[in-house]
Amino acid sequence: xxxxxxIHSFGLSVYYEDTDxxxxxxxxxxxxxxxxxxxEFLRDIGWPPSKIWHEFRDYWVVKNCNIDYRKPAKxxxxxxxxxxIEKLHSASMILRQEVVRGDELLTSLSIRLAxxxxxxxxxxxxxxxxxxxxxxxxxxxx
Amino acid sequence: xxxxxxIHSFGLSVYYEDTDxxxxxxxxxxxxxxxxxxxEFLRDIGWPPSKIWHEFRDYWVVKNCNIDYRKPAKxxxxxxxxxxIEKLHSASMILRQEVVRGDELLTSLSIRLAxxxxxxxxxxxxxxxxxxxxxxxxxxxx
Amino acid sequence: xxxxxxIHSFGLSVYYEDTDxxxxxxxxxxxxxxxxxxxEFLRDIGWPPSKIWHEFRDYWVVKNCNIDYRKPAKxxxxxxxxxxIEKLHSASMILRQEVVRGDELLTSLSIRLAxxxxxxxxxxxxxxxxxxxxxxxxxxxx
Amino acid sequence: xxxxxxIHSFGLSVYYEDTDxxxxxxxxxxxxxxxxxxxEFLRDIGWPPSKIWHEFRDYWVVKNCNIDYRKPAKxxxxxxxxxxIEKLHSASMILRQEVVRGDELLTSLSIRLAxxxxxxxxxxxxxxxxxxxxxxxxxxxx
Numbered sequence: 341x342x343x344x345x346x347i348h349s350f351g352l353s354v355y356y357e358d359t360d361x362x363x364x365x366x367x368x369x370x371x372x373x374x375x376x377x378x379x380e381f382l383r384d385i386g387w388p389p390s391k392i393w394h395e396f397r398d399y400w401v402v403k404n405c406n407i408d409y410r411k412p413a414k415x416x417x418x419x420x421x422x423x424x425i426e427k428l429h430s431a432s433m434i435l436r437q438e439v440v441r442g443d444e445l446l447t448s449l450s451i452r453l454a455x456x457x458x459x460x461x462x463x464x465x466x467x468x469x470x471x472x473x474x475x476x477x478x479x480x481x482x
Numbered sequence: 483x484x485x486x487x488x489i490h491s492f493g494l495s496v497y498y499e500d501t502d503x504x505x506x507x508x509x510x511x512x513x514x515x516x517x518x519x520x521x522e523f524l525r526d527i528g529w530p531p532s533k534i535w536h537e538f539r540d541y542w543v544v545k546n547c548n549i550d551y552r553k554p555a556k557x558x559x560x561x562x563x564x565x566x567i568e569k570l571h572s573a574s575m576i577l578r579q580e581v582v583r584g585d586e587l588l589t590s591l592s593i594r595l596a597x598x599x600x601x602x603x604x605x606x607x608x609x610x611x612x613x614x615x616x617x618x619x620x621x622x623x624x
Numbered sequence: 625x626x627x628x629x630x631i632h633s634f635g636l637s638v639y640y641e642d643t644d645x646x647x648x649x650x651x652x653x654x655x656x657x658x659x660x661x662x663x664e665f666l667r668d669i670g671w672p673p674s675k676i677w678h679e680f681r682d683y684w685v686v687k688n689c690n691i692d693y694r695k696p697a698k699x700x701x702x703x704x705x706x707x708x709i710e711k712l713h714s715a716s717m718i719l720r721q722e723v724v725r726g727d728e729l730l731t732s733l734s735i736r737l738a739x740x741x742x743x744x745x746x747x748x749x750x751x752x753x754x755x756x757x758x759x760x761x762x763x764x765x766x
Numbered sequence: 767x768x769x770x771x772x773i774h775s776f777g778l779s780v781y782y783e784d785t786d787x788x789x790x791x792x793x794x795x796x797x798x799x800x801x802x803x804x805x806e807f808l809r810d811i812g813w814p815p816s817k818i819w820h821e822f823r824d825y826w827v828v829k830n831c832n833i834d835y836r837k838p839a840k841x842x843x844x845x846x847x848x849x850x851i852e853k854l855h856s857a858s859m860i861l862r863q864e865v866v867r868g869d870e871l872l873t874s875l876s877i878r879l880a881x882x883x884x885x886x887x888x889x890x891x892x893x894x895x896x897x898x899x900x901x902x903x904x905x906x907x908x
Contacts, residue, residue, distance in 0.1 A: 355805055357508060357798045361501035361557045367686045368499065368655035372783045375652070379781055379842075390842055402651050405691045415503045416805075416816055497663055499656045509828045510801070513794035514641045521639055521700075532700055544793045549831045558663075558674055641794065643787035645841045650783060699787045 346475045348384065348423040350377035354413055364412035370447045371405065374437040377421035378451075385472040396466060397458040403432070404452040411446045413439070419446070425477045428470060431455050431462045436478060488617045490526065490565040492519035496555055506554035512589045513547065516579040519563035520593075527614040538608060539600040545574070546594040553588045555581070561588070567619045570612060573597050573604045578620060630759045632668060632707040634661035638697050648696035654731045655689065658721040661705035662735075669756040680750060681742040687716070688736040695730045697723070703730070709761045712754060715739050715746045720762060772901045774810065774849040776803035780839055790838035796873045797831065800863040803847035804877075811898040822892060823884040829858070830878040837872045839865070845872070851903045854896060857881050857888045862904060 352373060360366040382388050382400075392398050413419055420440050427434040432454045439447040457463040465473075494515060502508040524530050524542075534540050555561055562582050569576040574596045581589040599605040636657060644650040666672050666684075676682050697703055704724050711718040716738045723731040741747040749757075778799060786792040808814050808826075818824050839845055846866050853860040858880045865873040883889040891899075 353802070353805075355798070355802050356502045356504070357510065357801060359503035360498045361503075361505045362498070362683075363503045363505075366499060367689070368652045368659070371652035371655065372781070375783060376779070376781050379779075388842060399646075401693075403693050405651070405689065405693075407689045407691075409685075409687055409689075416814060495660070495663075497656070497660050499659060504825075509831070510794045510797035513797065514639070517641060517794070518637070518639050521637075530700060541788075543835075545835055547793070547831065547833045547835075549833075551827075551829055551831075558672060640786045640788070641792060644782045645785035645787075645789045646782070647787045647789075652783065 345424060345478055348377070348381040348476060350380045350421045350423070352376065352419055352421070354415055354417040354419060356415065358413075359415050362412075364414055365417075367409060370407065370409075370439055370449070373419065373439060374421055374423075374449055374451070377423050377437060378435065381423050381476075385469075385476075387469050387472065392469070393458075396463075398463050398466075399456055399458075400453045401456055402451060403454050406450045408448045409446075410448070411441075411444060413441060413446050417441050423476070425473055426450065428465075428473055428477050430464050433465075433473070487566060487620055490519070490523040490618060492522045492563045492565070494518065494561055494563070496557055496559040496561065498557065500555075501557050504554075506556055507559075509551060512549065512551075512581055512591070515561065515581060516563055516565075516591055516593070519565050519579060520577065523565050523618075527611075527618075529611050529614065534611070535600075538605075540605050540608075541598055541600075542595045543598055544593060545596050548592045550590045551588075552590070553583075553586060555583060555588050559583050565618070567615055568592065570607075570615055570619050572606050575607075575615070629708060629762055632661070632665040632760060634664045634705045634707070636660065636703055636705070638699055638701040638703060640699065642697075643699050646696075648698055649701075651693060654691065654693075654723055654733070657703065657723060658705055658707075658733055658735070661707050661721060662719065665707050665760075669753075669760075671753050671756065676753070677742075680747075682747050682750075683740055683742075684737045685740055686735060687738050690734045692732045693730075694732070695725075695728060697725060697730050701725050707760070709757055710734065712749075712757055712761055714748050717749075717757070771850060771904055774803070774807040774902060776806045776847045776849070778802065778845050778847070780841055780843040780845060782841065784839075785841050788838075790840055791843075793835060796833065796835075796865055796875070799845065799865055800847055800849075800875055800877070803849050803863060804861065807849050807902075811895075811902075813895050813898065818895070819884075822889075824889050824892075825882055825884075826879045827882055828877060829880050832876045834874045835872075836874070837867075837870060839867060839872050843867050849902070851899055852876065854891075854899055854903055856890050859891075859899070 358365050358369045422438045424436050426436045435451045437449045455463050455465045500507050500511045564580045566578050568578045577593045579591045597607045642649050642653045706722045708720050710720045719735045721733045739749045784791050784795045848864045850862050852862045861877045863875045881891045
């Protein structure tokens with residue numbers, strides 16, 4: 341990831357609940373890990389889902405996930421989820437999330453979230469929110 | 483269980499999602515299995531949660547679980563959950579649920595559910611519902 | 625999906641465990657649903673994971689998932705997972721899986737699985753297995 | 767809990783994955799929370815499961831849980847799990863675990879764990895482990 345933009349980091353431990361009979365983290369559970377990281381990211385910029393709902397009656401919804409599984413995580417591993425923003429549109433964004441164990445990249449995801457109003461229609465992301473997201477926007481080297 | 487009362491049976495397969503790194507079903511997941519069985523039991527007597535809510539604005543809530551873990555279930559096992567009613571009170575009930583694999587008893591639970599109104603207060607179980615539960619009431623030999 | 629190839633179908637009910645506070649199925653849980661369907665598909669063609677391991681010391685591993693979330697599933701929904709094979713290579717395959725509620729397509733996935741030997745190396749899918757998969761190979765209209 | 771013994775505390779956030787369509791934490795997930803707390807407790811006294819297995823070929827297994835559900839936890843709650851030891855026997859122990867939100871007791875559990883050897887037989891808890899558990903033994907007032 342680019343050095344010139346902020347990357348949000350969130351750490352977590354792997355417990356029995358996360359593993360399966362192969363002795364590794366069950367493949368669906370990485371989506372739980374990155375959702376925890378997104379929740380903390382939104383809380384850290386000051387806009388947890390509860391506040392967005394309270395102030396705007398809006399909410400984020402996941403529309404697409406693309407997940408690459410490279411190496412498995414195991415019981416008692418300490419993992420870090422790195423989150424940055426690949427694309428920030430007026431009513432959606434694409435997040436890049438990586439699950440790492442130390443230097444090793446285990447899983448990488450590209451996740452598209454739409455910003456919806458309580459009527460279920462696509463809504464414009466308020467400037468108060470998007471302004472706080474811009475620093476996490478992936479700055480590609482030119 | 484007594485032969486003189488009805489026992490509800492519900493079958494399920496054990497998948498990877500249910501297991502943990504010990505190679506057996508993770509201990510919390512038996513609560514999922516018996517909740518699926520309770521949902522099917524309530525549907526089979528004609529009172530799924532959605533209908534109780536729609537007609538009476540009432541709902542069931544679990545107040546206590548006592549679980550004995552005897553033998554572990556494993557990946558690809560076919561399990562059956564047997565459900566009967568230990569006690570049927572005016573505003574609560576105690577269910578007996580057993581998870582078996584063929585003849586083997588794996589896990590047994592005693593679960594107390596309270597019947598609540600939408601205001602969160604304990605409510606009387608309507609006669610229309612309780613009448614359909616009586617046949618599943620555990621009939622102790624005297 | 626094409627009419628000229630077999631499509632495997634697997635049905636399931638949505639229980640409380642599958643839902644979240646938005647009142648809909650939690651996004652990670654669709655990966656559980658399609659994994660149940662894959663397990664049943666492999667069992668139906670006669671090659672459940674336990675038998676592949678026992679006979680060849682091989683196993684399938686998910687390398688990539690691409691998931692489109694179109695419409696949410698809800699509590700008490702009856703869902704069907706349709707599974708067919710998009711690509712069948714010598715040591716991997718890409719499955720197409722769709723989660724539907726009646727006529728409505730809720731979620732569609734493209735999942736790439738590698739076929740590995742117990743040493744963790746990519747292995748050739750035995751003819752005994754691949755021959756039983758060919759009928760499910762997606763036949764594109766020309 | 768008694769003031770005269772140590773109590774282990776472990777904090778956690780409630781995420782979407784933990785909630786259900788009632789808008790509260792799904793009842794099985796408290797067993798995940800307290801298992802995380804037990805894992806951290808065992809790690810903190812220096813005997814995580816991996817080390818017990820490595821040194822003694824022994825492991826802990828849950829034999830019984832008794833759970834009282836008092837008040838529900840909700841999305842974005844910060845919860846603390848307090849763990850102490852009710853009974854410490856030669857080959858088993860009973861833990862007391864409480865899930866609290868600030869001053870409110872939400873869920874309380876009594877969990878019996880047996881100490882087993884790799885052959886599946888009950889084993890004596892080594893002095894090296896039990897000595898580090900004694901300080902967490904619930905000291906009843908006389």
